[in-house]
Amino acid sequence: MESARAKPPMQGSAPDGHNQNEPHAPPPPRTRTRTILIIFAVVLVVFAVFLVLGIMHRSAQDHALASAASQAVNTPPQVYVIHPAKAATPDWPLPANTQAIQDSVIYARVSGYLNKRYVDIGDRVKAGQLLAEIQSPELDQQLSQAQANLQQAYKQLDLQKANLELARTSMERYKGADKEQAVAKLTVDQAVAAHSTAQASVAAAQATIESNQANVRQFEAMTAFERVLAPFDGTITQRNVDVGALITAGSPTNNTGVAPTNVTGTATGMFEVAQLDTLRVFVSVPQVFAGNIKPGQPAQVAVRGALMKPAPATVTRTASALDPGTRTLLTEVDIPNSSHAILPGAFVYVTFVLEPAGERWNLPATALIFNAQGTQVMLIEPGNKLRLQKVTVGRDFGDTIDIQSGLSGGETVVKQPDVSLQNGQVVTPIDSKNAPQS
Numbered sequence: 369m370e371s372a373r374a375k376p377p378m379q380g381s382a383p384d385g386h387n388q389n390e391p392h393a394p395p396p397p398r399t400r401t402r403t404i405l406i407i408f409a410v411v412l413v414v415f416a417v418f419l420v421l422g423i424m425h426r427s428a429q430d431h432a433l434a435s436a437a438s439q440a441v442n443t444p445p446q447v448y449v450i451h452p453a454k455a456a457t458p459d460w461p462l463p464a465n466t467q468a469i470q471d472s473v474i475y476a477r478v479s480g481y482l483n484k485r486y487v488d489i490g491d492r493v494k495a496g497q498l499l500a501e502i503q504s505p506e507l508d509q510q511l512s513q514a515q516a517n518l519q520q521a522y523k524q525l526d527l528q529k530a531n532l533e534l535a536r537t538s539m540e541r542y543k544g545a546d547k548e549q550a551v552a553k554l555t556v557d558q559a560v561a562a563h564s565t566a567q568a569s570v571a572a573a574q575a576t577i578e579s580n581q582a583n584v585r586q587f588e589a590m591t592a593f594e595r596v597l598a599p600f601d602g603t604i605t606q607r608n609v610d611v612g613a614l615i616t617a618g619s620p621t622n623n624t625g626v627a628p629t630n631v632t633g634t635a636t637g638m639f640e641v642a643q644l645d646t647l648r649v650f651v652s653v654p655q656v657f658a659g660n661i662k663p664g665q666p667a668q669v670a671v672r673g674a675l676m677k678p679a680p681a682t683v684t685r686t687a688s689a690l691d692p693g694t695r696t697l698l699t700e701v702d703i704p705n706s707s708h709a710i711l712p713g714a715f716v717y718v719t720f721v722l723e724p725a726g727e728r729w730n731l732p733a734t735a736l737i738f739n740a741q742g743t744q745v746m747l748i749e750p751g752n753k754l755r756l757q758k759v760t761v762g763r764d765f766g767d768t769i770d771i772q773s774g775l776s777g778g779e780t781v782v783k784q785p786d787v788s789l790q791n792g793q794v795v796t797p798i799d800s801k802n803a804p805q806s
Contacts, residue, residue, distance in 0.1 A: 445793075448783045448800040449748055452729035455762075455770050461670070461717040464651040468642035468712045469702065470600055475637040476615040477593035480504030487639070489607050493598040499639055500596040502615055507594070511587035518580035525573035532566035539563040598641055605712075606640035647703040647710055648684070651718045652696035661686055661720065667701050668719045671710055678719065679703055679710060728762060729771045734784045736761070736769060746789060748780040754793045 483503040487493060539559040545551040609615070620636055649669060653661050663685055668678040680703075687698040701718055703710060710716075737744045737756070744756045759774030775781075782789070783800045 444752065444796045445789070446796045446798050447748075447785070447789070449780045449797040450732065450735065450783045450800050451780060452731055452771065452775050452777050454777065455728035455730045460653075460657055461719045462651050462653065464649045464701075464716055464718050466647045466649055466669075466703070466710055466712050466714045466716055468602070468605075468644055469646040469648050470602065470643040471605075471712070472599050472602075472641050473606070473637035474499070474596060474599070474639040474641065475619075476502060476596070476617050478502055478504045478507055478590055478615075479617045480507070480594070480615055482609050482611050482613045482615055485607075485609065485611055487604050487607070489604050491604045493602060493604060493641065495598055495600045497598045498595055499598055499604075500609070502594045502596065504591070504594055507587065507590055511584070511591055514580065514583040514587050518577065518584050521573065521577040521580045525570065525577055528566065528569040528573040532563070532570050535559070535563040535566040596638060600641065600643055601645075602641040602643040603708075604639055605642045606636065607638075608636055609638050642712055644708050644712065645704075645706050647705045647712060649681070649701045649703065649716060649718055651699050651701060652691070652694060653686075653699050653720075655690055655695040655697070657720070658690065658697035661697060661699055666721050668721065669701065669703050669710075670717045670719065672715045672717070679705075681718070683720075729775045729777055730765075730768050731771055731781060732783060733764075733767055733769050735781050737785060745774075746782040746785040748782065748795070748797050752794050752797060754782070754789055754791055754795060756791050 480502040482500060484501040485499070487497075487499050493499065539556075539562070542551055542556045542559040546553070546556045615638070661683060663683055665683040667681045667683055669681045670678040681701045684700045684702045686700070690697055731745065735745055736759075737746065741756075742758050743761055744758050747755045747757050749755045757774055757779070760772045762770035762772040764770075780797060782795075789795070
């Protein structure tokens with residue numbers, strides 16, 4: 369019986385008599401609850417720590433903001449300031465065309481055929497230089513006839529003088545005989561009358577000579593026009609005839625296909641001579657600027673295509689009256705052109721260099737205030753107080769504006785005033801040179 373009770377337990381059995389392959393029993397409920405409470409406590413502590421830190425940070429921010437607001441209320445606002453710059457001398461470029469200082473179209477004064485031509489376009493000529501010769505046989509014959517009539521008049525005068533001498537001799541002889549009463553009184557009277565008639569015939573012959581002399585001078589002057597001469601020193605800019613062309617006195621002439629300087633082929637004179645050593649420009653100045661234009665005033669002329677090389681010029685004269693149609697003042701400007709670098713007929717810009725009427729100042733456009741009181745700027749007065757100042761504006765250059773009146777140049781001006789700034793307010797001025805760059 370004891371041996372049976374002393375048998376070892378079966379393999380796989382626990383000492384307490386339970387099977388080892390069976391699952392463990394779950395922990396008791398008290399241990400699980402304790403773990404959850406610990407975790408919850410740790411989370412609560414962490415949350416409390418973060419909450420306290422957040423409250424402290426927010427309090428610090430509120431305190432800093434309150435301090436900044438208090439400081440902003442008690443500290444004058446900062447404004448960037450500038451000083452007026454003296455306005456540059458204004459200039460007004462206006463479009464115009466160049467012309468020769470002298471330009472003459474040469475017409476024929478006699479009719480005939482062109483016998484010789486000595487010049488062509490581009491040739492430079494001197495005053496009195498022979499340009500062409502016209503052959504006019506009819507005119508030559510008229511001159512010869514006038515010269516012959518003059519010679520005939522001279523012979524007629526000699527005849528009348530001889531008749532006068534005979535009448536004088538006869539009259540004196542009859543008067544001598546009359547003293548001795550050797551001749552009838554009627555004969556003496558006839559001799560005296562014959563002498564007076566001879567005197568009148570001599571005077572008429574002399575008048576005929578003077579008339580014929582005038583005719584000869586007239587035809588000599590006309591034949592002189594057979595030689596076409598240059599009226600002044602210049603350059604041939606048109607040549608509209610060729611040798612053999614029929615020339616009609618005073619009529620336009622163009623027997624070439626197209627005139628060298630006239631693309632329309634319109635008939636014109638035989639030649640055109642232009643003096644290019646000095647050019648003139650007629651420019652129409654608007655009424656608003658007309659009062660500033662005076663003779664002798666300097667100007668500059670820039671040729672289109674060479675705007676960087678303006679030529680000096682001078683205002684020669686003005687019309688002294690406005691064109692009622694365009695409200696402009698016709699102004700002549702002369703340009704020295706000894707090198708002939710500028711050609712007549714060129715499109716140019718004329719810039720007048722004007723002295724400003726009084727002191728003018730230049731301000732940025734941002735410095736101006738436009739309101740019901742007019743145009744104003746905000747100045748910094750002693751004690752850094754603001755004061756509004758009315759000004760009169762001139763030309764608008766976009767980013768800057770010309771101030772005609774209201775400033776003396778020594779003021780300190782707020783560069784960019786805003787609506788928060790008030791008249792009399794104290795500010796802290798800062799030179800705009802120290803402004804942060806964007």
